[in-house]
Amino acid sequence: MCSEHILEQLKPIVEDWKGKEGNLIMLLHAVQKHFGYVPREVSLQLSRLLEIPLARIYEVITFYNYFKLEPPGKHRISVCLGTACYLKGAPVILEEVKSILSVKEGETTKDGLFHLDVVRCLGCCGLAPVLMVDDKVYGKVSKGQVMEIVSKYGKEG
Numbered sequence: 001m002c003s004e005h006i007l008e009q010l011k012p013i014v015e016d017w018k019g020k021e022g023n024l025i026m027l028l029h030a031v032q033k034h035f036g037y038v039p040r041e042v043s044l045q046l047s048r049l050l051e052i053p054l055a056r057i058y059e060v061i062t063f064y065n066y067f068k069l070e071p072p073g074k075h076r077i078s079v080c081l082g083t084a085c086y087l088k089g090a091p092v093i094l095e096e097v098k099s100i101l102s103v104k105e106g107e108t109t110k111d112g113l114f115h116l117d118v119v120r121c122l123g124c125c126g127l128a129p130v131l132m133v134d135d136k137v138y139g140k141v142s143k144g145q146v147m148e149i150v151s152k153y154g155k156e157g
């Protein structure tokens with residue numbers, strides 16, 4: 001992404017929020033909605049346009065784990081680590097996903113195919129441990145099933 005192009009896309013967003021209360025958070029929301037994440041170049045431009053230190057912007061981004069610093073993957077895998085899932089072995093499931101995809105929580109695979117997140121309760125504790133890929137919920141998942149599930153979305157074993 002070239003910085004002029006970013007600036008062009010960013011200006012109307014900044015104009016909308018400049019001077020309003022809580023504008024930095026609202027701006028970051030708008031940025032993430034527009035780009036799908038908060039690219040570093042955008043944070044740099046925001047820092048210049050709003051005349052606030054870059055460190056302040058990163059403070060906000062990292063405080064709210066809603067904000068993403070990497071482009072989202074094509075498929076989002078959410079592993080539930082809520083209490084019910086945790087007790088039924090979710091940490092093992094999480095380790096298996098991480099090892100198959102070679103990513104950590106909050107990261108996207110190099111091919112851009114998967115983004116891995118950890119969540120706290122997906123509201124279907126009876127199916128623990130639960131894993132979700134995009135909008136599809138997989139319940140009572142065993143370590144051995146993880147590769148099978150991931151492969152459905154394009155990852156070859």
Ligand code: FES
Nearest residue numbers: 080082085122125
């Ligand atoms: S704790 Fe995992 S679905 Fe509720």
